[in-house]
Amino acid sequence: xxxxxxxxxxxxxxxxxxxxESIEIALxxxxxxxxxxxAVNDQLMLGHDAPQYALNKPLxxxxxxxxxxxxxxxxxxxxxxxxxxxxxxxxxxxxxxxxTSNGYFWTYPGKKISTKSVIVLPELIDPDILESxxxxxxxALCTDWPxxxxx
Numbered sequence: 393x394x395x396x397x398x399x400x401x402x403x404x405x406x407x408x409x410x411x412x413e414s415i416e417i418a419l420x421x422x423x424x425x426x427x428x429x430x431a432v433n434d435q436l437m438l439g440h441d442a443p444q445y446a447l448n449k450p451l452x453x454x455x456x457x458x459x460x461x462x463x464x465x466x467x468x469x470x471x472x473x474x475x476x477x478x479x480x481x482x483x484x485x486x487x488x489x490x491x492t493s494n495g496y497f498w499t500y501p502g503k504k505i506s507t508k509s510v511i512v513l514p515e516l517i518d519p520d521i522l523e524s525x526x527x528x529x530x531x532a533l534c535t536d537w538p539x540x541x542x543x
Contacts, residue, residue: 394532396460396510397423399440401536410438411445419458423538426460429481431467440464452476460492460510460534496531505530514541 399405400414402421408414410428418425429436430443436452437443452459461481463469472481472493482498484490490498492510499509501516505525510532514522526533533541 393526393530395423395538395541396532396534397421397425397538398513398534398536399428400425402539403537405536410440412438412447412451415451415455418538419454421538424458424460424532425455426462426534427455428464429461429468429472430464431471434471436468436471452479460498498534499530507531510534 397418399409400411400418401409402418402423406414415425415427427438428440429438429447432443436447438445438447459479461472461479463472463481463483469483472479477493480492480494480496482490482492484498486500488500488503492498495508497506497509499505499512501513502521505511505528507529509530511525511530512534514533514535515537535541
């Protein structure tokens with residue numbers, strides 16, 4: 393199972409989430425990374441509630457297929473669709489399921505899963521239910537605590 397570092401956190405939520413430094417740490421530990429991405433004036437930016445850090449092309453290239461880019465505005469969706477269609481990107485708010493550009497199911501905590509599902513924030517799911525979900529063969533797990541799950 394693939395382990396995805398939620399907002400590039402590796403040991404719980406951090407004030408440095410989505411930062412280039414956090415991304416480098418998560419990648420160095422061989423985790424995939426879920427990142428909150430905005431497009432502002434045709435420039436990609438990282439940040440959960442607002443654009444905070446520049447996301448330059450060398451970092452996008454380094455992240456590559458290990459990235460799960462959560463587009464936070466329509467401009468980011470358009471940017472990925474027009475310029476980076478090979479990467480895995482998506483939009484969601486509180487949907488039970490969102491299909492990513494590469495056909496995976498971004499799955500709200502506790503919802504039914506398939507072998508194409510990414511279990512989001514397993515720390516919010518009852519441990520017995522989570523264990524059952526993992527045994528059903530989810531594709532990936534996206535967590536603020538990837539070090540608790542290994543890679």
